[in-house]
Amino acid sequence: MIDAIALPSRRSSWLGLLTVLSLVLLVAMDGSVLYLAIPRVTAALKPTADQTLWILDIYGFLVSALLIAFGTIGDRHGRLKLIMIGASVFGLGSLGAAFSETPAALIACRALMGLGGATLLPSGLAIVSALFPDPRERAQAIGLFAATFAAGFAIGPVLGGLLLQSFAWGVVFLINVPVVVVFLVAAPVFLREVRDAGSGRIDLASLLLSFLGLLLTVWSVKTAAADGFGSRQALVGGLGLGALALFIDRQRRIDDPLLDLNLFRDPVFTIAILTGLLSLVVWSATGSLSGIYLQAVLDHPVLAAALLTLPGAITLTVTCIGTSRIVERVGRKAALVATHALIGTGVLLLLLTTVETGGPALIASTIVAGLGYGLSFSLVAEIAVSAVPAERAGAAGSIAETSNELGNALGISLLGSVSALCFRLFGPGLAGTLNETLAHPGLPPEAALQAKQAFVTGLHAVAGLAGASTLLVAVAAGLWLPRKLPT
Template identity: 50%
Template sequence: MSTIHHPAEADVRRDAAVPTMRTWIGLAVMCFPVLLVAMDFSVLYLAIPTITDQLAPTAAQQLWIVDIYGFLIAGLLITMGNIGDRFGRRRVLLSGAMLFGAASAVAAFAPSAAVLIGARAVMGVGGATLLPSSLSLISSMFPDARRRSLAIGIWTACFAGGSAVGPVIGGVILHHFWWGSIFLLNVPVLVALLVLAPKLVPEYRSGTSEPFDILGVVLSLAGILPVVYAVKHIASDGLDTTGVVVGVVGVAALVAFLRQQRRARHPLLQIELFRLPRFSAAVTSALTCMMTLGALSYLTGIYLQSVLGRDVLAAALAGLPMAVAVAVFSLGASTVDAVLGTRAAFVLALLAAAVGNAGLLLVGTGTPLWMYLVPTTVAGVGYGIVFSLVSEVAVGSAPPERAGAASGISETSFELGSALGLALLGSLATAVFRADDGGRGFADTLGQTLDRARAIGDGSLASDARAAFVDGLHIAVGVSTVLLVVLAAVIAVVLRRRDPRGV
């Protein structure tokens, strides 16, 4: 992302060398959209059982409702950052906020699963403008390196904390209102952004005239979405011609995307950055951690309500310790880094996340709540530290002239990881659930199966379905544990040689 500014804007930057109270308030305003985008990744986790009852989505639709949002953000993030550079970051931010708000209102009153999926898709397009625009504006508002680092740290903590508290806030709202109210929560916050940002946040443009990599955008989406659809289809319907053909088309598009990126004069993805071991390690950490956290949050939201029988408020409160752990340790990661060194902090944090996931292998259909609270809180500690360290290592490992591109890829890895967690690990859990049917008459989802069991008065069907869901949960968190442990071992090797503290 270019950092060349018009002369008039350079004067603004010099005047802003010492941030005023107005600048810090502007930072708080820039954190509004970050919180919303992060929360909307996870706010549906506790709402899924209710949405299943009201809209009766299929298993594939249920997963699409949650993760179409994340895939469109991931696919468009870098592109929207480039648009902001050319046409004005504040202008793009406010335009995206209006789109996000309008789509939220449609989602709140969606009459069917298909309409809700479409509204979430439009929210993803709007959300893709909010993250890069807000981060780029913050970088421009704080030209001093030390204060800029603090501001970006606050921004990162808001993203990590928003993702963690989303299920909690969603659960509290659902306890009092209907499921669509979780989307209406976005509207007043976005109205405040639209009113305050023009007064507190200056406009910035890079003045770049580099062409858009439109072909790269098309090929990336043409690859990601069919591959994900194929995974979901195979998980819900088994291996068939449709799943295989769509999957092959998606893989072919991804191969074409990578080849096109190597030849493009102004590529969407700076592939050469992945030749830097530390950069690749940081991006892989973001991708893996968000993938495992997304799957964990989604599956445990269903587990608490449909397996343990907790109401939505109790399920929300049960998620609070992990949310607090993520938020607190994302803010305190710099202290952990200073004491242990980047390499040791990274490795221990990944292992903590792994231990937390592994602890969920002990839960069953009748286990006490503390057996859920302890491992998820431990996982939250690890995730919080990793999220804050990723940006520092990713951007710090890249050459200065490519720091913007490194930051964009790092952000994209967070969003893509969250969506992949639901697509891959969520689909894996669904496949295990369906495989455990054994002719007992399971529906596509646990919620639908429990409805069927209540309708026919079959208590054994409900018990078998809950046990089958727990089996799927165990497989998903088991795979997550293995991924995190392997990643910790890789990080220990990759960061060993170049940690300036020699840790």
């Protein structure tokens, strides 16, 4: 049973919502803000190809690995208490990241930000729900919560590009600090404690197995792409897959699993979670590679690169806000199928990019795919929760949020590794990344061209894989889902 101490007034409820949304925006933005900043980071800190990928995705990995566990901790010990601690950790991590002087320091600070960020989404959503006892207002508030999260992902690269036009790369992290300070001052005034005395215990073995399994498996894939596949990658990858197998087996046997596998027996729930996972895999991979493409291949200044991403960001945000009206017209099934069809079609437009030109193709890609992303961000949690019994709604919501964060991390790691492999195979062999190669002293023009062509080849490989995968899921959703989805 949920215990919300003192029902808030209508005015304080909306002020409390604004307080929570400020943090939601930050968590979402920090999943994408580095897409345009990474060339500046690599120029300043000179990370290896492997370190560059970890700088991008360690944040998402920690958020996704700890999201469900922190949801349970918040239920038991208090959501407001947890979110205050998490916001403080997030702010400290942001401050450290802004002034990092080595790749290892930046990776560590991004990890600290992920640790704090994992507390914010589930706790924030529970607090928002408790602020609005009226079902209609609660639905509006949760819709704004989802729209803010989507907008944060969309505007992260744009805001990063605008700031980088005038400031050093650390500013993309430093902007978090004043927002966190304002939240820590406002939260005790406008928010109330929320807890669930009936929540289950946290299974530490499951948490450790899931985290190690993901970490070791992805490390194996990433290093194999950058350095070639050897016995070390095989051993570590085998250990990672073994840990994931043990994790899944344990979820079947324990009373309070971190991942309720029984929920996946419902095809509606499964397709919804796959949608959340795959859409963020594609979004993060193509978004990070597009930022490098615009600056390092086409030689656009960071502000021009940011402006080229703006139409897609606007499309995504507007679509997310208008999803409920779209669903009323076409139905949930058609909207879910359209999500994958639009993302797949949009991503395949990246195949039209070349070393010489690609701005128009990229804009068209982000607009078409942005329609699909906007639908996905709004639909996934709603469909996942409505597909399961009411007593399992909390677990379904946590899995839906986790699928988004995990997709964000896996996209950069796995599809980013495909790009890195192409660069290793077809590049001039002077360095592991495009930016490192272009900064090589005395680089001949033909080697620079070869490096750019190799990067575009990697971008095309990622776009082809991502586009084909999403279109296949669109077909699967059309065939497997019932004509009318539950509401």
